[in-house]
Amino acid sequence: MVLLQPCSEPISDKVKQLKVAPDQQDFVLPIGIIIAEQQPTEHFQLVHHQQQLAGFFLLDTGYSQQHAFAEPSDLGLRSFFIDQQAQGRGIASAVLRQLPAYCRQQFPGFKRLVLTVNCRNQPAARLYQKHGFADSGQLYLGGSAGPQHILWQSLRNEHALRH
Numbered sequence: 001m002v003l004l005q006p007c008s009e010p011i012s013d014k015v016k017q018l019k020v021a022p023d024q025q026d027f028v029l030p031i032g033i034i035i036a037e038q039q040p041t042e043h044f045q046l047v048h049h050q051q052q053l054a055g056f057f058l059l060d061t062g063y064s065q066q067h068a069f070a071e072p073s074d075l076g077l078r079s080f081f082i083d084q085q086a087q088g089r090g091i092a093s094a095v096l097r098q099l100p101a102y103c104r105q106q107f108p109g110f111k112r113l114v115l116t117v118n119c120r121n122q123p124a125a126r127l128y129q130k131h132g133f134a135d136s137g138q139l140y141l142g143g144s145a146g147p148q149h150i151l152w153q154s155l156r157n158e159h160a161l162r163h
Contacts, residue, residue, distance in 0.1 A: 002094035007044035075110035096131035116148035
């Protein structure tokens, strides 16, 4: 079972020890830098799998203030990763299946979830698209590791819209 939850302060040592696999290090900053550079609009979220800490991501309520391609009603998904020791168990897929409902609950009022994924990180791009993210067809060129695809997913509650 995968559980998503906001990260409480202070940041635990377990969170600070999370790491991505070596071949993913170009795409996600080390957790220590993410923590040190946290902005007021960035909300840390934790991923637990079978009651063990397995991953991390940010939900950014000020995403449009930093990215011209985003709308004020867009919630940014940033720094999403599963710890290298927990990869290969379907945890990222489970997170992505839960994410729209989780975002609606934690941050109501946002219309879309938006992210960028490095053009060289095709496994991540395919994973996001498999779980409902659409490619905008535009590239974000401000990434430190090269051009990035801009992906988005609606946060509208489709079930509620049918009733």
